[in-house]
Amino acid sequence: MSKKVVIIGGEGNGGVVASCIEDNRNRFGDTEWEVIGFINDFETEVDGYPVIGKLADIPKLLAETDYYFSWAIHLVGRSVKTMEMFNEVNIPDERLATIIHKSAFIGSKTEIGPGCMVMAGSYVGPLTKLGKCTFIMANCSIGHNVTTGPLCHCSVGTIMTGYSSLGVCADMAIGAACLAYVKVGDYAMVGARALATKDVPEKEIHVGTPAKLLKRVRED
Template identity: 50%
Template sequence: MSKDIIIIGGEGNGGVIASAIIDMKNNYGYDYNLTGYLNDFEKVGTKLHEYPVLGGTKDIESFARKGYYFIWAVHMIGKGEKRRKLYYDLNIPEDRLISIIHPKSFVAFNVEIGKGVFVMANSYIGPGTKLGKGTLVMANCVVGHNDDIGELCHLSAGCNVSSYIKIGNASDIGLGAAVLEKRTIGDYSVVGANSLLTKDIGDREIYVGTPAKLHRKIDKYEQN
């Protein structure tokens, strides 16, 4: 059955997800139709990567009633708490969230995939791992076995997350970063680009460097 898909977001992650959907339809036979975007910062009819802005986030309910599917593409680095609040404020019907798993990725047979997950081409997800709803795994990522990754996380291109890792909700792993095995990362935290995380980190913390050290705490005022 054909699925008409709307991306919630815009350029950036939205464009990456759009390119995966188009590739899956054109080259792998998926019955997906990318129809456009919902975006609060662009005028209706504006083209983003050749696809129109169809409305704003206030229009989610009306498009859901018409049978459209959605995928979340909103990402603000270091503002995980804000994006998680926005996600729940929008009341996206979970039965209308579609997961996009590119066929050139490897996802083990027993990975638990939440609603609205995105996995880009050339990424590896090991056995026994859980991906929480709305989590985005970008190109060329390695996610080891028996990991527990929370909802609305963002794993940037080329990152390497080892095994028996627990990542809380709406946390970010930066470009090319590596997380050693059996580490825990709290909610709303960030591991900076090209960093090597060798220790557990708490909620709302930014770690950078090799080995990664606490750069600063994320204050709640930053979420406004």
């Protein structure tokens, strides 16, 4: 029997997770997960799925012991707020759904934290550790021995070279890349198409090639 997953988010990231689950079911016969609905404070329906509650309803839904949760809220340039919202809902690790598209490659001795999501066509190399609820979007290349903190977000086409790392709730935008051993700090972001050749200090947003400071993340 499929495990029931409630997706927390909207039609962007949330819709991506839902369609990954549907594709795993329909094309690959993997029925591990079944989408029950969404948690969303603003909509009544997302991508044809019902919204079954708001963020404030999560404690009530946690009482349904057969429900699992997928965290798909990602506020661009506002990682501090994203982490604050995640901490408020306080979902135990064992109730987080880990969802991996059947076309993704996961290396040997790779550790995938609870609640992680790896989308179609992505490569996650050996000895890499993905922190809790890290979201790897489609067609990313996450090299070997890479480490990510919890709630990191790698948008479509991210490249993390071997031994690079992402701090807590750090963010790689579309097509962003990190050279080997580069550390992206807590709540920091490498902007769209940027190449980080040096460490990115916490809460800073760097863009360009080589990536340079653009501004700091919003903290509200």
